[in-house]
Amino acid sequence: MTPAIFWQLVLGFGAISLVSVGGGIAVLPEMHRLVVEVHGWMDSADFARRFALAQAAPGPNVLVVGLFGWHVGGILGMLTAVLAMTLPTSFMAFGFSRLRARLAGRMWLRIVERGLVPIAVGLIAASGIILAQGTGTGWLPLAVTAASTVFVWRTDYSPLWVLGAGAIVGLAFL
Amino acid sequence: MTETDLPRPVPTLLDLFLTYGKIGLIGFGGINAWARRVLVEEKRWLTDQEYAETLGLGQVLPGPNALNAAIMVGDRFHGTAGAIAAPGAMFGGPLVLLAGLAMLYDAYGELPTMRAVLAGVGAAAAGMVLGTAAKMTQKLKPPPMLLAVGLTALVAAGVFRVPLPYTVLGLAPFGIWAAWWANRTP
Numbered sequence: 001m002t003p004a005i006f007w008q009l010v011l012g013f014g015a016i017s018l019v020s021v022g023g024g025i026a027v028l029p030e031m032h033r034l035v036v037e038v039h040g041w042m043d044s045a046d047f048a049r050r051f052a053l054a055q056a057a058p059g060p061n062v063l064v065v066g067l068f069g070w071h072v073g074g075i076l077g078m079l080t081a082v083l084a085m086t087l088p089t090s091f092m093a094f095g096f097s098r099l100r101a102r103l104a105g106r107m108w109l110r111i112v113e114r115g116l117v118p119i120a121v122g123l124i125a126a127s128g129i130i131l132a133q134g135t136g137t138g139w140l141p142l143a144v145t146a147a148s149t150v151f152v153w154r155t156d157y158s159p160l161w162v163l164g165a166g167a168i169v170g171l172a173f174l
Numbered sequence: 175m176t177e178t179d180l181p182r183p184v185p186t187l188l189d190l191f192l193t194y195g196k197i198g199l200i201g202f203g204g205i206n207a208w209a210r211r212v213l214v215e216e217k218r219w220l221t222d223q224e225y226a227e228t229l230g231l232g233q234v235l236p237g238p239n240a241l242n243a244a245i246m247v248g249d250r251f252h253g254t255a256g257a258i259a260a261p262g263a264m265f266g267g268p269l270v271l272l273a274g275l276a277m278l279y280d281a282y283g284e285l286p287t288m289r290a291v292l293a294g295v296g297a298a299a300a301g302m303v304l305g306t307a308a309k310m311t312q313k314l315k316p317p318p319m320l321l322a323v324g325l326t327a328l329v330a331a332g333v334f335r336v337p338l339p340y341t342v343l344g345l346a347p348f349g350i351w352a353a354w355w356a357n358r359t360p
Contacts (some may be wrong), residue, residue: 059268148301170294
């Protein structure tokens with residue numbers, strides 16, 4: 001990895017992270033601009049494939065920036081991109097966490113926290129819909145998604161059972 | 175609400191590290207649904223309400239929301255050490271896995287078998303995420319106006335694909351107003 005690329009990763013993803021309200025994936029269009037349009041590190045199709053690869057793997061969705069970093073700088077590029085994307089906002093979150101502890105119990109803070117709850121839950125549901133749309137067409141993926149929804153909602157068994165079942169259905173029919 | 179009356183276990187620093195490591199490695203389809211499953215249902219360190227509040231704050235702050243939530247949960251139980259251990263474990267495992275995947279991808283491109291398995295897992299993970307949202311709503315029992323804010327967030331982000339910063343910052347005042355309204359008429 002050249003020093004130039006190192007700084008492009010640090011400054012590019014560092015700047016993107018600071019505007020990523022709502023989650024790392026909220027700024028995917030900005031990442032596309034940086035990786036494909038500004039620096040020309042890969043084309044749009046390659047960008048989409050790497051995004052799909054990161055989505056299919058477990059872990060925080062934002063790790064997709066690691067694959068972009070990997071492409072231009074190997075393992076060091078991967079670490080640089082992930083740290084640039086996560087460290088600056090981590091310090092802000094930590095500072096906020098301390099502030100929150102100091103203000104604990106204030107009525108206005110309780111109300112703000114309660115008011116943000118439905119947005120958190122609504123966005124979890126939205127990410128489920130977006131994931132379902134990304135898994136392909138036809139009735140079979142839809143049936144797997146529906147069965148899995150009911151299983152996780154109505155039972156307390158580990159969701160790993162439905163993921164395993166999904167893998168077998170995928171292997172056999174998709 | 176009997177479950178909130180039982181004493182809640184407090185994790186050790188090692189518990190926190192190992193548990194977040196597990197959440198990272200099984201976190202198909204995103205971390206949040208899995209973090210709720212493990213922290214609220216399996217470990218009982220947090221209630222549904224506490225987890226949802228922490229995640230909600232994580233969403234209005236810049237940065238990956240699962241990371242912001244992990245920092246806050248870590249700090250809550252073990253201060254600075256917890257705030258490093260929880261997100262470090264959550265990112266560390268998947269990062270190693272992803273480096274392996276990247277090497278395989280460079281060497282072989284995409285294998286059709288792998289693709290089929292991942293499509294099936296993806297469809298199941300989508301259902302896992304939707305089922306979690308349904309379960310949280312059922313347990314949190316939001317008053318009608320808060321429910322309306324949640325459904326608006328779902329439709330805006332999930333159906334119309336409104337960019338997340340607009341969804342979060344646009345709906346936050348309405349959510350806070352609805353919470354204030356529900357609070358003054360108990």
